[in-house]
Amino acid sequence: MVVLPTPVVAIIPLFCALVGVVVSSIPLSLSDGRIPPPLFALMCIYFWSLVRPDLVPPGVVFVIGLAEDLLSGGPPGLWTASFIITYILLDRQREVFASLAGWAAILGFAVAMLIASVSAYGIGWLWYLRQPPIEPLALQLAVSILFYVPVGSFLNWLNRRMVGPMRSDF
Amino acid sequence: MANGTWRIARGRSNAQLPLAIVVVLAVLLLLAAKAHLLPFDRARAAVTDWAQPTLQRMNAPVVAVADWLSGIRHFFDVYSENERLRRENAALRQWQGAATMLEARAKQYQRLLNSVADPAVTSVAARVIGHSSRPFSETMILNAGAKDHVKPGETVADARGVLGRIYLAGVHTSWVILLTDLNSSIPVSIEPSNDQAILAGDNTEAPVLEAVAQGAKLKEGQEVVTSGNGGLMPPGLPIGQLVKDGQTYRVALFADPGNADDVRIMDFHEEQMPALKPNDLPAIAAGFKPSPPPPESAVATSAPPPGAPVLTPPPGAPVLTPPQRGVGVAKPDAALKPAGQLPASNGLVTRPAAANGSSPVGVAQLPPSPAGGHATSDSDHRTGTHSPGGLVKNREHTVRSPIEIERAREKAAMAREGIAARISPSSAAPKGLDKKRRTRRANSGLFDDDMPPPPPPQYDEQDR
Numbered sequence: 001m002v003v004l005p006t007p008v009v010a011i012i013p014l015f016c017a018l019v020g021v022v023v024s025s026i027p028l029s030l031s032d033g034r035i036p037p038p039l040f041a042l043m044c045i046y047f048w049s050l051v052r053p054d055l056v057p058p059g060v061v062f063v064i065g066l067a068e069d070l071l072s073g074g075p076p077g078l079w080t081a082s083f084i085i086t087y088i089l090l091d092r093q094r095e096v097f098a099s100l101a102g103w104a105a106i107l108g109f110a111v112a113m114l115i116a117s118v119s120a121y122g123i124g125w126l127w128y129l130r131q132p133p134i135e136p137l138a139l140q141l142a143v144s145i146l147f148y149v150p151v152g153s154f155l156n157w158l159n160r161r162m163v164g165p166m167r168s169d170f
Numbered sequence: 171m172a173n174g175t176w177r178i179a180r181g182r183s184n185a186q187l188p189l190a191i192v193v194v195l196a197v198l199l200l201l202a203a204k205a206h207l208l209p210f211d212r213a214r215a216a217v218t219d220w221a222q223p224t225l226q227r228m229n230a231p232v233v234a235v236a237d238w239l240s241g242i243r244h245f246f247d248v249y250s251e252n253e254r255l256r257r258e259n260a261a262l263r264q265w266q267g268a269a270t271m272l273e274a275r276a277k278q279y280q281r282l283l284n285s286v287a288d289p290a291v292t293s294v295a296a297r298v299i300g301h302s303s304r305p306f307s308e309t310m311i312l313n314a315g316a317k318d319h320v321k322p323g324e325t326v327a328d329a330r331g332v333l334g335r336i337y338l339a340g341v342h343t344s345w346v347i348l349l350t351d352l353n354s355s356i357p358v359s360i361e362p363s364n365d366q367a368i369l370a371g372d373n374t375e376a377p378v379l380e381a382v383a384q385g386a387k388l389k390e391g392q393e394v395v396t397s398g399n400g401g402l403m404p405p406g407l408p409i410g411q412l413v414k415d416g417q418t419y420r421v422a423l424f425a426d427p428g429n430a431d432d433v434r435i436m437d438f439h440e441e442q443m444p445a446l447k448p449n450d451l452p453a454i455a456a457g458f459k460p461s462p463p464p465p466e467s468a469v470a471t472s473a474p475p476p477g478a479p480v481l482t483p484p485p486g487a488p489v490l491t492p493p494q495r496g497v498g499v500a501k502p503d504a505a506l507k508p509a510g511q512l513p514a515s516n517g518l519v520t521r522p523a524a525a526n527g528s529s530p531v532g533v534a535q536l537p538p539s540p541a542g543g544h545a546t547s548d549s550d551h552r553t554g555t556h557s558p559g560g561l562v563k564n565r566e567h568t569v570r571s572p573i574e575i576e577r578a579r580e581k582a583a584m585a586r587e588g589i590a591a592r593i594s595p596s597s598a599a600p601k602g603l604d605k606k607r608r609t610r611r612a613n614s615g616l617f618d619d620d621m622p623p624p625p626p627p628q629y630d631e632q633d634r
Contacts, residue, residue: 001442018515025302036304040463058192067197071217073345074306076210081196088189117305124306128202128352133373136305143502 009069009163013048013055016062017157019039025071036140039113040145043067045083046112047155050098052163060085075127082119086112106168109148117141180528216341218311222342225299226313233431248580291404293434294318297345301427308373310334310350314435315342323402325436328414331424333407333433344435348427349409354587358409358421359397360388369409369421376413376420390414393423404438 023110041064049056065080072079090097090112100108116136124132203210218225244251296314314320315337324336333353338345347354354371358379365386371377382388391413398405410421590624 026225034303037610045232050475058189062195063194066199070213072304072307073214073302073309075200076305077196080199084196088193091189120305123200125351127200132306133350136373140305160378 001143010055011050012158012163013044014060016048017044018058018067020044020151021064021067021071023030025068033112034084035143036136038144038146038151039068039116039140040151041065041079042083042086042144043044043109043148043151044091044114044155045087046109047152048157049087050094051159053091053094055163056087058084058087075124078120078123081115081123082116084117086116089115105152106145106148110145113141113144113148196288196496204551214345215315215338215343217341218338218345219340222299222313223309225343247514259609291436291438293294294320295435296320296344296433296435298430305354305373308348308354308427309337310348310430310613311432312336312344312435314340315340315344317341319437319584320435321437322342324431325396325403325407325438325486327407327436329425329586331410333405333427333430334404346433349423350375350427355380356402357397357509358394358398359405360386360412361393361395363387363392366393366399369394374420375411375414378424379412379419379421382419388412388419401438404436409453510570539574 017040018045024037024040026037045061045064049061061083062080065083068079068083069076093098097108097112117140121134121137122134175267294314296298296312296318297475298310299313300311302309302311310326310333312326320336320339322336322339324334326336332349333347334346334351335342335356337347339355349356349369349371350373351371352373354369354377356369358367358369359365360367364387365388366382367379367383367386368381369377374484379388379394390412394409395404396405396407396409408424410423413420
């Protein structure tokens with residue numbers, strides 16, 4: 001394991017999430033823009049808030065959501081609010097989610113993604129004062145769950161190599 | 171690990187306070203953004219400008235791969251493709267000639283009809299450097315921005331049809347809100363019936379047609395074009411074709427944002443005519459000195475311009491002075507357009523008076539009315555004002571009862587007859603008048619059959 005200074009370790013989750021926001025906001029698509037990009041930022045929030053919750057305080061979630069709103073082109077504040085709602089629910093049910101492993105962990109992320117999508121859909125409905133189409137959100141949900149398999153593995157590797165467990169876990 | 175994590179999370183008793191603050195902040199952010207209090211768009215434009223070189227570099231290999239794949243597909247039919255393109259080029263050249271000729275002819279007709287000028291459209295070519303398809307936004311990013319004079323609101327189209335509008339213009343890049351976006355809503359016209367509607371995006375591939383005019387009979391396959399209403403887009407740009415979707419109609423777009431590479435950003439603005447100077451009026455240009463503008467009440471009885479034939483009204487003639495009736499006084503009014511100036515602009519449709527039966531300034535060609543103005547038909551009174559420059563302006567409608575109209579017609583006819591009688595010395599009374607009309611004519615006091623004819627018009631040498 002690479003031993004990094006504590007400040008560097010502390011910003012790794014935020015940095016990963018911001019990179020995820022930028023990557024998903026790169027306006028390049030192999031599907032000619034027909035399939036929305038996955039929500040990499042939520043993958044980071046889900047993973048790090050379960051593995052190292054001390055590195056993902058609510059303020060960090062707010063910043064990540066703000067970045068997602070800024071770069072995605074949607075209504076400002078939509079993803080910020082959705083991420084915070086998801087974070088609150090994860091926080092309340094942390095014991096359940098953190099005990100999941102393997103495919104169950106992916107299922108756990110699917111639930112988190114569903115919460116975020118439903119929240120975004122509701123906020124979008126209120127924002128536009130009409131029912132937004134459900135198909136793009138459903139596509140994004142499916143793509144994000146699919147992408148969580150490699151991304152989750154990468155984050156797990158990053159955690160083992162650079163971040164490490166919390167002191168309380170010893 | 172799981173239990174430890176949970177224990178630490180629960181152990182942070184003061185962690186609830188930041189969470190509450192963040193929730194409040196998120197709600198405030200939503201409200202402020204809804205009220206447009208935050209410079210979110212400027213921040214987005216700045217970020218895109220900053221990332222533009224990276225985006226172009228990342229886009230290059232994607233485009234290269236796509237071109238390479240396309241090249242492989244077309245490698246085996248290069249010869250036939252070349253032949254096809256030659257034929258198509260020849261046909262297009264013929265169409266180009268025909269289009270040029272028809273355009274010139276249309277402009278000529280527009281000049282003849284004095285119609286309002288077509289809006290001026292200028293365009294900037296740009297390249298798509300990115301697509302962004304999100305659940306709540308369908309956008310494209312172009313590599314042209316404010317430095318290329320791109321402004322928000324301008325129309326973006328490719329060779330097939332309209333793609334959307336610019337909604338954010340950075341220095342080097344601009345964001346396009348596509349027609350399929352939830353926020354997109356544009357006025358359209360359905361051809362050939364010219365029915366008006368609103369095309370609203372809903373993040374699906376085919377935007378929905380809303381607010382269709384009542385009684386409009388739509389059919390699948392009808393073409394949808396921009397209507398130009400509201401000055402939002404140039405009129406007549408192709409958008410797509412109608413497709414029935416249950417009880418509503420959707421529009422299958424001609425342009426596909428997914429494979430649009432090179433686009434045009436069209437700047438659309440109404441053509442502004444330069445302000446008219448007093449010297450531009452034909453009467454002044456011809457050497458007539460303008461008299462000072464008469465007071466409103468004296469318009470109908472003001473003196474004719476120098477050089478105009480002096481026609482004395484008969485004594486006791488009724489004064490027909492509707493405010494629209496013009497008198498041959500050249501008034502240097504910047505709001506008036508000279509008769510020959512084309513095209514009209516600013517929504518004011520001007521017509522030369524010659525086309526309406528009136529005469530130009532200072533030249534009495536038609537029999538003048540008893541009040542000194544030119545004789546005009548009732549339709550002239552109803553449709554507009556005959557200005558001194560021989561133009562129709564201020565299209566105000568004068569509502570008159572049928573009795574009034576009939577009386578005015580009779581008086582005008584009688585006045586014409588009387589003046590004709592005075593101009594012609596031999597005609598003491600027009601022939602062919604029946605007894606009833608003769609009696610009415612005598613009782614009207616308008617005509618004096620014993621009155622000598624007026625002297626011939628006097629002209630100065632300079633006027634000649």
